[in-house]
Structures are given as structure tokens and as C-alpha cells.
Amino acid sequence: MRTRLKDVAALAGVSVKTVSNVVNGYEHVTTSTRTKVERALAELGYVPNLAARGLRNGRTGVIALALPELHAPYFAEIAHHVVRAAADRGWTVLVDETEGRLDRERQVAAGIRAHLIDGLILSPLALTAADLDGRADGVPLVLLGERVRHDVADRVAVDNVRAARDATAHLLERGRRRVAAIGVQRSASGVSARLRLQGYRKALREHGVEPDPALAVPAVAWHRSDGAAAVRSLLAGPVLPDALFCFNDLLALGALRALHEAGLRVPEDVAVVGFDDIEEARFSTPALTTVSPAKDRIAATAVDLLMARLAAPSAPPPLPRRVVAPHTLAVRESSG
Amino acid sequence: MRTRLKDVAALAGVSVKTVSNVVNGYEHVTTSTRTKVERALAELGYVPNLAARGLRNGRTGVIALALPELHAPYFAEIAHHVVRAAADRGWTVLVDETEGRLDRERQVAAGIRAHLIDGLILSPLALTAADLDGRADGVPLVLLGERVRHDVADRVAVDNVRAARDATAHLLERGRRRVAAIGVQRSASGVSARLRLQGYRKALREHGVEPDPALAVPAVAWHRSDGAAAVRSLLAGPVLPDALFCFNDLLALGALRALHEAGLRVPEDVAVVGFDDIEEARFSTPALTTVSPAKDRIAATAVDLLMARLAAPSAPPPLPRRVVAPHTLAVRESSG
DNA sequence: ATCGTTGTTTGCAACGATGTAAAGACCGGG
DNA sequence: CCCGGTCTTTACATCGTTGCAAACAACGAT
DSSP: OOOOOHHHHHHTSSSSHHHHHHHHTOSSSOOHHHHHHHHHHHHTTTOOHHHHHHHSSSSSSSEEEEEEESHHHHHHHHHHHHHHHHHHTTEEEEEOTTTTTTHHHHHHHTTTTTTTBSSEEESSSOOOHHHTTOOTTSSSSEEEETTTTTSSSSEEEEEEEEHHHHHHHHHHHHTTEEEEEEEEOOOOOOOOHHHHHHHHHHHHHHOOOOOOGGEEEEEOSHHHHHHHHHHHHHHTTTSSEEEEEESSSHHHHHHHHHHHHOOOTTTOOOEEEEESSSGGGSSSSSOOEEEEHHHHHHHHHHHHHHHHHHHOOOSSOOOOOOEEOOEEEEOOGOOO | OOHHHHHHHHHHHHHHHHHHHHHHTOOOOOOOHHHHHHHHHHHHHHOOOHHHHHHHHSSOEEEEESSOOOTSSHHHHHHHHHHHHHTTOOOOEEEOOTTTTTHHHHHHTTTBBBBBSSEEEESSSSHHHHHHOOOOSSOOEEEEEETTTSSSSSSEOOOOHHHHHHHHHHHHTTOOEEEEEEHHHHHHHOHHHHHHHHHHHHHHHHTTOOOOOEEEEEESSOOOOHHHHHHHHHSSSSOSSSEESSSSSSHHHHHHHHHTTTTTTTTTTTTEEESSOOOGGGTTTSSOOEEEEEHHHHHHHHHHHHHHHHHHSSSOOOOOEEEEOEEEEEEGGGOO
16 A cells, blocks of 8 residues: 555654645745654655545646547657657646547547546547537647637647648749649548648649649548558559659658659659658658658647646636647658 | 536435446446436536546556657557557556656656556666566556566566567578678667577577677667668678668668668668568568567557456465567568 | 335545644744 | 744645445335
8 A cells, every 4th residue: 555645644743734735845844844754755655646636626737638540650759749848847648549530539528538637639630610619618628730620729730721832832843743632531521631732722823733633632541551552543544743742741651652663763753742740751762851840849839728728717718729830841852 | 617426416316326326337226216317417417537536446547658759650559559458448548758768767667657547557778677676565567578577577578589580580591691780789778689689699690600790780779860870880891781680670761771872772782671560661662571579469468467467456466477479570572 | 014125325434635724832022 | 921923733624436334215924
């Protein structure tokens, strides 16, 4: 059995509350009492029971992070940065995996873990604003990504349209004219896909190129195998592309693989740009040009937004805030 | 404020305890009472306070997973499998990142989060058995990997020596004779490195090849950049290898990159084998031959070992158990 | 009608920590 | 030597939940 305040109090010969005061750094404690208590604390190796403390003051010091897939590199990197940012501020992170399933996202947002956590950072895939409209009284929530309307909760995201436009423009400026978009999704949950497609089209039009529907290739998920499959179907089609804008890095890496298998050279025959700047992109052959969102900033901002809500439980809660995280284009070999 | 049992009880017109009974599926409740309570539960959207429940019955339903780096693909995949395995069994996972730092690993093992978690799965890098010897009374602990003596806590690991021998033998059987080992570490924390080096040497001797010290290349960490650096130093040296056994996949991927830059063909000029079978290995160019530990089995076993200890708090706790997880060799293009 | 039996519901205490308020210790000034 | 004030320590109630044991209701058997 672990030691409780009571045990320490008995050993030190003081009351439970005095020990509590010492543990919490209350100032009006005489030096002699403090020393006695500290000695007892050390001797018994006291560790506070966070469940009890959480019960008493309604705070557990734990925030939850809910991601679609922990093993997808982008999310793994986000998780890393969030855990780090939270630790820097003295908080612990509980990780949930939703697999992008609507029911799991709803459960998480509705607060399965409520009472065990003080706040939630959620990166939704399937969730819509309607699912969140009712939850005014839940735990503070910060959303990652532009997939949900920004007026239902605090949100941190890159400007997907602008980032996609930047990436596509980069290819056009290098003289490419048949730029394919890889990763198009028409489903309701494909909001990111829609925004990135929008940015892609915008760039084309700004450069006087008419978007060719044959060059907009769908992908069910955004994994490497989907990217490879998309390229194979593209190569079997009527229009051969001279560049690919892939909606994430995994698609791009799968595409690189399929291009290599088809005997096409990157970037000479086909230039490739991705999105996410996962670490792998710096080490692929060829190294991948990609949109680089400031993941550390995204994570730190998300944690800070949560902290702000936790610190100020004001009667009329402040309106949801929207933070646009910066991005850059990391130009590497795959775009020449 | 969230609803408590008390609120539900008031609405349903029964006692708090009866509501608790309904929530917990106690059988001796009349159908009429049950319906009344369930209606009230639904109307108020009751969610149990896990902190209070945890305080009451000494269980929180949360286990902690402490890993060196969440963004390293191998650990990200392990985290994914652990979260999944835990969820299947009705548990939640709290993730901690130790960065492989001894002090952080010690803290975690000593139970910073104690009382908030029921058990701990730890993948140590720097921790030694001595750090764990004293902790008989702590929360149940399962170690991942062979880095720590197996008699201090339950442990799940692949047989590193045998796996390394298999990988090296595979290269030797394809006729390679100058097989380099990439990732050697002499530091105290490099136990995995030591075991894999041992397996590598064993395979060489079994095939009548004398280990050449010039072909055992050190690497500070096991990241892609270290693999690339190791290959560059190797190519600058006196003995050119015709094969590489890299102690993990990231090293191997970095090596592929450096070999490509040096104009060497894989596998024609140099064959490459890795260790971990991260997803990326299946999509690299060329696809990577690698030792494939059964990560899902490792995760499930770790969770099960923990569950077993939690279920049976017997007076003399059962001796630490050691489980050897199976591995296979995934043969792909990089070894010909 | 009374008793025991089974089945259902309830009140109370406890888990470990902390906020509140009050009691106790100590000081100098009158 | 007593009083009022400050500083230190204490007892008690409380957070939300569940185990325990007792209270209560309903029933058939005597």
C-alpha cells in the first residue's frame, strides 16, 4: 500500500493538514515543523494521489489528445510536440486513437474521459460542427485542422488553401503544366482534401492553366499504398502528368515508389510535392519537396489555448478563437 | 457543472446508491426502477467521474506507456498497438515521453504518475536493473526490450541475438562476405546494440567469416542521419562492404540514402538489411529487407501481463515473467 | 396471523486530499 | 499580568463513487 498524507503525519507527529500545507508550499509553516515533515516525506517516499487531488479540486493535471492514427508519421510528430509542450507546462497527456471513426470521435468529444482530464485536443476526421454544437458545458476543447467550422471551439490549423496554392504554384513556376492532384476525396469527411484541391485549382487558374479533371486523382485514404495506386491509375490514363501535388507526404512517398517502378525519373520526368514535412520526407530518394506546417507551433498553441480556458473559467466563456499556424515550403530534390 | 449520481437520483426519485447500482449493472433492480433511472441518466447525460471512482476502488482504468520518442516510427507503431490492445480490454493509455533520459525514466518508474495509473509499460533506454531493484511496492511494471535484466519485472522482447544472427546469415547465404554492422554502441545504455552485434558476429563465425573491426561502424543515435553518416565514413575507409546489417530501419534508410548519393546500387553493389520492419521499410526505394518483430503481439502481451498482475494482487507476487516475442525476416528488394 | 426467505432499496462510511474557519501559540504594549 | 493582534496548526466537511450491512417489501409456508 502506498503512503498517504496520514502516514506522513503520524510519523512527523503533526496533523494531516500541516503535511498537506508543506507539500503545497504554504508559507506559514515554521522552519522546524517544515523540516520534520520533509524528513518524514522523504523517509516514506510520499507521492500525492492525483485521483484524490483531482476529485477535491476538480483538476487532474491531465489533458487528452485524440488523434486518428498514432502510427501515421504526421500524427506521431504532432503527438510528440504536444506531449513535450504539455510537459513543459507541467501537464500530462493521455492519448486516444479514434481511427477517424465518427462514433469514437463523438464519444471522445462528448467526454468519455471527462473527469479524468481537464481538457481535450482533438484532431477530427469525420466529426462535424453539428456534433459539437451542444457541448457548451463539456471540458475545454481545442480542434486541430480546418475540418470543422471554426466557431464551435478553439482551433489551430494551417491555411490549407493557401498552402496548397503555394505548393502548386511552385511546380508551375518551374515550368510544369500538367500538374496532377493526388488525394482527392468527395466524402463529407474529406474537408482537408477539398481545401487543398481548392488551393490547387486556384494556383492553376492564376497561372492560366485550365484544371484537367483527368489529373485530379482520388485516394480513399492517404497512405503510401494509396499514393502508389493513384500514380499507377494515372499512368494508365490518357494524360501523362509532368508534376504531382500530393495532398500529404505519405501519398507522395507512395507516388515516388510507383514512379520509380514505372521507370520514370523524379524530378526530370515528373516533379513531386507533398504536404506535412514528416521527417521521412528529408530522407527519401529523392528528398521530397513539401509543405512544412510549423508542427511545434501548432502543438504549443493548442496547449496554450487549452491552458487559457482552464485558467479563466469566466462566466461567459470567451468566443472560440481561431489560430492560423504558419507554414513554409521546404524545397528539396523532388521538384528539381 | 457536470451531473453527478446525486442529480440523477433526485430526478428519478430514488437513492444515490440505486443509481450507482443501475450504472454498474447490479442485477437485483426491478425493471420499473431500472427504466426510471435509465431515463434520468439519459436525460441528464450522466458520465461517471473516473477520478472519484478511481479514488474509491483504487483503480483508474488508465495505464501509462513510457517511450523514448513518440515520433520514431518504431515507437509510434508500438504506441498504436498498445493503445489498441488496451482499448480492446477497456483500458485507457496515458503516454509519457522519456527522451531516453535516465532521470526521466527513473521518475516514471518511481511512479510520478502513481495513483493516476494502475500499471506501467516502459521501454527503457538508459535505465538499469539497479534503478528498479527497490520498487517492489510500486505499480505493476512491464518492460519492453531486452535492455534490462529480466528478473526485476515482467518483460517482453524479441530475441535480439537470434534475430541479428538470422539477418546476418541471410546476407551471408546470398554470398556476401564483407558484411558491415551499422549502429554499434559501446555506451552502458547500448544493450540492444550489444546484443545485435553479438548475433551479427555469431552468424559470421558460423559461416567461417572472421569479423573485421573496420566493418563495425558506431552510431551515436539510431536515426536516419546517423545511418547516412555511418555509410559515408565506411565508404571513406579501407574496406568496402558488399552488405550492411543495420541495427534498425532508420539507420538502414539513412544508409540507403547515402549509398544512393555515392552512386552505389542496392542490392547489386551493396545489400542492406534493417531491423524493426516499420511501415516505411515496405515503401522505400528499394524496399527494405528487415527483421520483423511481431509488434502487435508485443503490445498485446505487454498489456496482458499488466492485466494479470492487476487482477491478482496475491500476497507473494508471482516472479517476473519473461516473454520472447516472435520475429520473422521480411525479405524484400534491398537484399536481392 | 406469524414467520422465515428471497429480493430490492437505502443510509452510512470510506477512499485521499484540501478549503474553511476556528483554535492555539506567541508576541509586544498597556 | 492581561489584552489584542499575528502567526501557526488543527478539526471538520467536502469532492463523487461504491462496499457493507441494515432496512424494508413481498411472498408462500406454517
